[in-house]
Amino acid sequence: MAGVALAQESEGAPPSAVRQHNLAVSVLRQHVDIAEFQDQTFEEVLDWIRDQGPINVVAQWRALEAEGIGPDNFISLELRDTTVGDVLIEAVDQLSDVSPVLFRASGNTVKISTKADFDRKMELRVYNVTDLLIRIKNFTESPRIDIEQASQGGQQGGQQPLFSGGGGQEQDDDEDDRQLDEDDPGLVKLREVIEDTIEPEAWDTYGGKASIRPWDRSLIVTAPLEIHEKINGAFVR
Template sequence: MSAKTLSVVVCALFVLACTLGIALAAPSKDAATAMRVKVASARLGPDLGQALSQLEKLSGTAFYPDWLVLGDLGLGKDTAVSVEGTEAAVGQLLDAVLHKVAPKGQMLAWFIDRDRVHITTQARALAATRSREQASSAAARPGGRRVPSSTTLTFDETPLGDAVNFFRSCSGLNIHANWKALELSGITKDTPISLKVNNISLGKALTLTIEQLNAGKAREDSIYWVVDDGVVLISTGTALNQKTKIKTYDVGDLLTFAPEFKGPRFNFDMIGNNSGSSTGVNGSGMGVGGDRKGLFDEETTREDREDRDSRAVQRKEIRDTLIKTIKEAIGEDMWTPTGKGSIKMIGNRLVISQTLLGFKLLEESGTLH
């Protein structure tokens, strides 16, 4: 199997694992413990091969660098590197070594599999971890695509364009960055971003990446990511606040309430009354002739009407409050007549016409899901 074919297979397995939301099993206890070993003082180098060998001895576990992949990046055992550290864990020292030798725009990572520390690119580390869990984990759980707990996602002054490409390759999603709109907000492919996380969803990692670009920016100038027809769009509030879409939400459960049942009032004068022109119905003694009064008195009938009217008023109040809450969640200026959004009730369904920015703000507010 060629290296290109193997790469395609690994990526396909990763995307499938992400789609299934496979849980990540904890790495081997021995290897994980070894990578947490604290080193009082260490001087690693002068090249990558010797630095890794020194870390193997300090941790007591085997390292398996993917030299084929690293070689494609121009890295080898003789790549110069020097790292010094005190009171640092072996894993932290390895992170420092990989950070120093990583080419610009590339990120390296390590992960644990079967008591072995594998070293490769960050994208391949994520893919391999996901593929392994799909094959070995018998207990799957939902949770979406996540950054594995055994692999750290690290951006260190990484160009935004490279970060976007990383999210695209690792998630398998269609991700489109509107660079023309971003540039109007002062953001380019070369804008540096920094992030270090693990065990969070890729969506959250993307949010954290973008949030650092929004410091001091107004709502329309800020950067957002939204999902539109299966495509993840990264753009500015202004660009996302142009065209409207319509979404409907079933809110019938919010419009229901427990009415107060008072119970009927019986007209006991009609029970067993033989003075009317009729002696009853089928001899039951319940008079229906004469003055034609019913079993339930007029007070009960009047209260039924009032109760129906009261429920109608309460439903209207609930609908009005719901609409007001949704509008206030993102600001009245996002709705007509100032903005482009509109909202109305049709039966038990809430119909919202709003821009992609409006729906993103509603999502962030937690008002609608």
């Protein structure tokens, strides 16, 4: 199992800065006609990836070796019409059947380690969920259509209004501007959906370490990067 953290382009940034910011991701997306490794070491595969572009490829050997994974692990694969990233995915998939190995691409660096190692590093992000909490406004004294009255008025030669009633006064004009508390039904439901669908065992609700704290129209999420990627929809695999 392997994942890539996709870098986001900074709006208004010069092209050179954007390319540098996304360099590792760009290299992983490069097309490769053929990649073939027969009983070659994992370190040799990493050297091949380094040769594909000016990026750093860093393996967290302490965490990997704790799971019995080292630079001398043998890799055998043959891929055609593929990408650099797909080659790395296939390579790390061969390293362990027990402990998933992941990689993260950010800036000009690709880091490789175990899922457990990445999960230990918690990151706090604030998600604005205003668009998911839109409520349908309640109107009073809305216009009423009186078909019968309009029909009778036409027969009598007079002109009767088709609509009657008020002008549609809106109730609770300030409802959308009020601050929401953490028990707001919309925020509670949104938190439950995330906790029940994205790695439930990781959340403190179910005994894990990750947490979601509602605040006004936002969710404050403290979780490993992999979970943030899934919330953002940027997790590749």
